[in-house]
Amino acid sequence: MSYTTTMNDDAHHHNPTGWRRWLFSTNHKDIGTLYLLFALTMLFMGGASAMLIRAELFQPGIQLLDPDLYNNLVTNHALLMIFGAVMPAAAGLANWMIPLMIGAPDMALPRMNNLSFWILPAAGTMLILSFVVPFFPGGGSQINTGWTLYPPLSVQVGMSMDFLIFAIHLLGISSVLASINIIVTLLNMRAPGMTMMKMPMFCWTWLVTAFLLILVVPVLAGGVTMLLFDRHFGTSFFDAAGGGDPVLFQHLFWFFGHPEVYVLLLPSIGVLSHIIPTFSRKPLFGYKSMVGAMIAVATIGMVVWAHHQYTIGMSLGAVSYFMIGTIIISIPVGLMIFNFIATMWRGAMTFETPMLFAVAIIMMFTFGGLSGVMLAVVPADMQYHDSMFVVAHFHYVLMPGAVFGLFAGVFYWLPKWTGHMYDERLAKIFFWINVTGFNITFFPQHFLGLAGMPRRIIDYNVMFTEFNAISSIGAMIFGFSHLLLLYIIIKTIRGGEKATAQVWEGAKGLEWQVPSPPPFHTWETPPSIKQVQS
Amino acid sequence: MNHPDLTRKKRRTVWLLSLLVLGMFGFGFALVPLYDLLCEATGIQSVNIRTAADNKTAYAAGQPEINKSRFVTIKFDASVHPNLPWEFAPVVRNMRVNPGKEYLVNFAAHNRSSSQITSQAIPSVAPWQATGFLNKLECFCFQQQTLAGDESVEMPLRFVISPELPAEINSITLSYSLLKLENETAVIQEKKRS
Numbered sequence: 001m002s003y004t005t006t007m008n009d010d011a012h013h014h015n016p017t018g019w020r021r022w023l024f025s026t027n028h029k030d031i032g033t034l035y036l037l038f039a040l041t042m043l044f045m046g047g048a049s050a051m052l053i054r055a056e057l058f059q060p061g062i063q064l065l066d067p068d069l070y071n072n073l074v075t076n077h078a079l080l081m082i083f084g085a086v087m088p089a090a091a092g093l094a095n096w097m098i099p100l101m102i103g104a105p106d107m108a109l110p111r112m113n114n115l116s117f118w119i120l121p122a123a124g125t126m127l128i129l130s131f132v133v134p135f136f137p138g139g140g141s142q143i144n145t146g147w148t149l150y151p152p153l154s155v156q157v158g159m160s161m162d163f164l165i166f167a168i169h170l171l172g173i174s175s176v177l178a179s180i181n182i183i184v185t186l187l188n189m190r191a192p193g194m195t196m197m198k199m200p201m202f203c204w205t206w207l208v209t210a211f212l213l214i215l216v217v218p219v220l221a222g223g224v225t226m227l228l229f230d231r232h233f234g235t236s237f238f239d240a241a242g243g244g245d246p247v248l249f250q251h252l253f254w255f256f257g258h259p260e261v262y263v264l265l266l267p268s269i270g271v272l273s274h275i276i277p278t279f280s281r282k283p284l285f286g287y288k289s290m291v292g293a294m295i296a297v298a299t300i301g302m303v304v305w306a307h308h309q310y311t312i313g314m315s316l317g318a319v320s321y322f323m324i325g326t327i328i329i330s331i332p333v334g335l336m337i338f339n340f341i342a343t344m345w346r347g348a349m350t351f352e353t354p355m356l357f358a359v360a361i362i363m364m365f366t367f368g369g370l371s372g373v374m375l376a377v378v379p380a381d382m383q384y385h386d387s388m389f390v391v392a393h394f395h396y397v398l399m400p401g402a403v404f405g406l407f408a409g410v411f412y413w414l415p416k417w418t419g420h421m422y423d424e425r426l427a428k429i430f431f432w433i434n435v436t437g438f439n440i441t442f443f444p445q446h447f448l449g450l451a452g453m454p455r456r457i458i459d460y461n462v463m464f465t466e467f468n469a470i471s472s473i474g475a476m477i478f479g480f481s482h483l484l485l486l487y488i489i490i491k492t493i494r495g496g497e498k499a500t501a502q503v504w505e506g507a508k509g510l511e512w513q514v515p516s517p518p519p520f521h522t523w524e525t526p527p528s529i530k531q532v533q534s
Numbered sequence: 535m536n537h538p539d540l541t542r543k544k545r546r547t548v549w550l551l552s553l554l555v556l557g558m559f560g561f562g563f564a565l566v567p568l569y570d571l572l573c574e575a576t577g578i579q580s581v582n583i584r585t586a587a588d589n590k591t592a593y594a595a596g597q598p599e600i601n602k603s604r605f606v607t608i609k610f611d612a613s614v615h616p617n618l619p620w621e622f623a624p625v626v627r628n629m630r631v632n633p634g635k636e637y638l639v640n641f642a643a644h645n646r647s648s649s650q651i652t653s654q655a656i657p658s659v660a661p662w663q664a665t666g667f668l669n670k671l672e673c674f675c676f677q678q679q680t681l682a683g684d685e686s687v688e689m690p691l692r693f694v695i696s697p698e699l700p701a702e703i704n705s706i707t708l709s710y711s712l713l714k715l716e717n718e719t720a721v722i723q724e725k726k727r728s
Contacts, residue, residue: 109548179551180555183547184548184551188543188547189540214554214555215558216558218561219559222559222561222562226562226563248569251569255562316663
C-alpha cells in the first residue's frame with residue numbers, strides 16, 4: 001500500500017467525539033456522511049408523499065385525500081426529492097470523494113462546509129412546516145400550486161407559502177455555499193501533476209454542476225423574493241392589475257428550473273464515468289469529448305428554459321428558437337451515452353450491483369431522453385403539455401439520470417466509506433425489484449398521458465382506471481423496495497466482509513489508494529506525481 | 535505550493551464566485567424590466583405588447599389597402615352544443631382572400647325543434663396570433679340569434695383580414711360554437727356580478 005504518511009500525524013488534531021463531532025465537524029468525510037444521511041431521510045419522506053399520491057390514484061374518485069391536500073403532497077414530493085434528497089446526496093458524494101480523488105487533505109473551506117450542511121436541517125424543517133401548518137387552526141390554505149409555485153395562485157395561498165419561500169431561500173444558500181466550496185477546492189487544491197484535463201470525471205461533472213448552481217439558484221431566490229414582496233409588501237411584479245406579468249415568474253422559475261435538471265443529472269453522469277470503466281476494465285472512452293459535451297450541455301441548457309412554457313403564447317420565432325435549442329441538447333447528451341457504450345465495448349465486463357445500475361441507467365435514461373425530444377417539439381407539446389406523459393418523461397429522466405446514479409455511486413463507494421463489502425446478493429435483489437417496480441410505475445403513465453389524463457388532479461376519468469391501478473401497484477413495489485436499500489446500508493455499516501483498499505479489481509484513481517475505511521485525515525502530504533498518474 | 539500562497543488563491547476564487555452569486559441575484563431582478571425590453575426589441579409578444587398590437591390593427595381596418603399579390607386561406611368551422619337542437623354550418627367552407635378586401639359569407643342555421651330558441655355564437659380563431667388581424671365588420675355573433683320552431687335562416691358575416699397579418703400566417707381558421715341561451719345563463723351572470 002502506497003499510503004503511510006498520515007497515520008502518525010494526529011498530534012495537533014483533536015478528534016471530537018459524540019454530538020460535537022457532527023455538529024462542529026469540519027471534516028469532509030463526516031460532512032459527506034451527514035449529507036448522505038440527510039438525503040436518505042428526505043428520500044423516505046418524499047417517497048411517503050409519492051406513496052400517498054399513488055394510493056389516491058389507485059381508483060378514480062376521491063378516497064383518501066382532499067384535492068388541496070393532494071396537490072400539497074405533489075408539491076412536497078417534488079421539493080423533498082429535488083432539494084432534500086437528490087441535491088444533498090450528490091453534495092454528500094462530492095464531499096466524500098472530491099478531496100480523496102484530487103489528493104487534497106480536505107475541502108478548501110471546511111467551516112463553510114459545516115455551515116452549508118447545517119443550514120439544510122433548518123431548511124428541511126421549514127419545508128415540512130409548510131406542509132404541517134395548514135392542519136392547525138388559522139394556518140391558512142395548503143400549497144396547491146405544485147413545486148413550480150406559479151402566481152397568481154401562489155400569491156393567494158396562506159402562510160404556508162411563506163414557510164416554503166424561506167425554505168427555498170435556505171436551501172439555495174446552502175447549495176450556493178457548497179458550490180463555491182467545491183469550485184475553490186477543485187481549482188486550487190489538486191495534487192501536483194493533476195492538470196484540469198487529468199481530473200477524474202466525477203470532479204469535472206461537479207465543477208460544471210457547481211457553476212450551474214451558482215448561476216441559476218440566485219435567480220430562483222430573486223424570483224421567490226419577488227413572490228414574497230407581491231404577497232406582503234404590495235408590489236405587483238406578477239400582478240397584471242398593477243402592471244406586472246405572471247408569465248415573468250414562469251421565466252424566472254424556469255431560468256433556474258431547466259439548468260436544475262442538469263444539476264441533478266451531471267453528478268450521476270460523473271458517477272457512471274467511474275463505474276463503467278471500473279467494471280469494463282477499460283479506461284473511459286473519449287474523456288475530452290465527455291468534458292466538452294458536458295460543458296456544451298450546461299451552456300445550451302442555460303438558454304432553452306422556455307420549452308417548459310410553450311403554451312403561454314410566445315411568438316412563432318420564440319418557440320422555434322426554444323424548440324431547436326432543446327433538440328440540439330440531445331446531441332451532446334447522446335455523445336455521453338455513446339461514450340459509455342464505447343467504454344463497455346469489448347471490455348471484460350462483470351455485473352456487480354453498481355454496474356447493473358449503470359447499464360439500466362443507460363437504457364432507461366435514453367428512453368426518457370427520447371420522450372424528451374417528443375416534448376421538445378412544439379405542436380406535439382401542445383397536446384402533451386401538463387399530461388401524465390410529462391410525468392412519465394421526467395421520472396424516466398430523473399430516476400435513472402439522478403437517483404439510480406446516486407444508488408450506483410453509493411454501492412460503488414460504500415465499501416470504501418465503511419470498510420465493509422455490502423451484501424452483493426441482497427443488493428442484486430434490491431436492484432431487480434427497484435428497477436422492475438420503477439418501470440411498472442411509470443411506463444403505463446405514458447399511455448395515460450397520450451390518452452389525455454392531466455397531471456396534478458386528484459380524480460380522473462374511469463377510462464384511465466386500469467393503467468392507474470397498474471401504476472399504483474408498481475409504485476408500492478418500487479416504494480417499499482427502498483426499505484431493503486436501508487437494510488443493506490445499515491448492515492454494511494455494522495459489519496461484513498473486509499474491503500481492500502482498491503475494493504474493485506478494475507478501480508483506478510487516488511481514492512482507491514487510501515485504506516478502506518479511510519482514516520480521519522487523508523492526503524495531508526499530497527500524493528506524488530507517480531501516484532496521480534497510476 | 536506554500537501555504538500563504540494557497541490561502542491567497544483560495545480567497546481570490548471565493549471573492550470572484552461571491553461576486554458571481556450577487557450578480558446573478560441582481561440579474562434576476564434586472565430581468566423584470568429586461569423582459570419587456572427584450573420582447574419589444576425582438577418583436578416577441580408579451581402581454582402588454584400584444585394588447586398594443588391589437589389596438590393598432592383595429593385602427594388600420596378603417597382604411598383598407600388591398601394587397602392583391604397576397605392570398606390567405608380562411609377556413610370556416612361550426613359546431614353546436616349538444617343541448618341545442620339546431621343545425622349550423624358555413625355555406626362556404628374555404629376561401630382564398632386578399633388581405634384588406636371586404637368579404638361577405640353566410641352561415642346557415644336551422645331550428646330542428648318545434649319551439650322558439652335563442653342562441654349565442656362564440657368565435658375563436660386559430661392560430662391565435664391572427665386574432666387581432668381578422669376584423670369582423672358585421673357578424674351574427676354580435677347579437678343573440680332567435681329562431682322560431684322549424685325556422686331556417688342564413689346569417690351573414692362580413693370581414694376584412696388586415697394587410698398587417700404576419701407573413702408566416704397563410705391560413706386562418708375561424709370557428710364558431712353555438713350555445714343555447716336560457717334563463718340559467720342570466721342567473722349565472724347575476725351571480726358573478728354579486
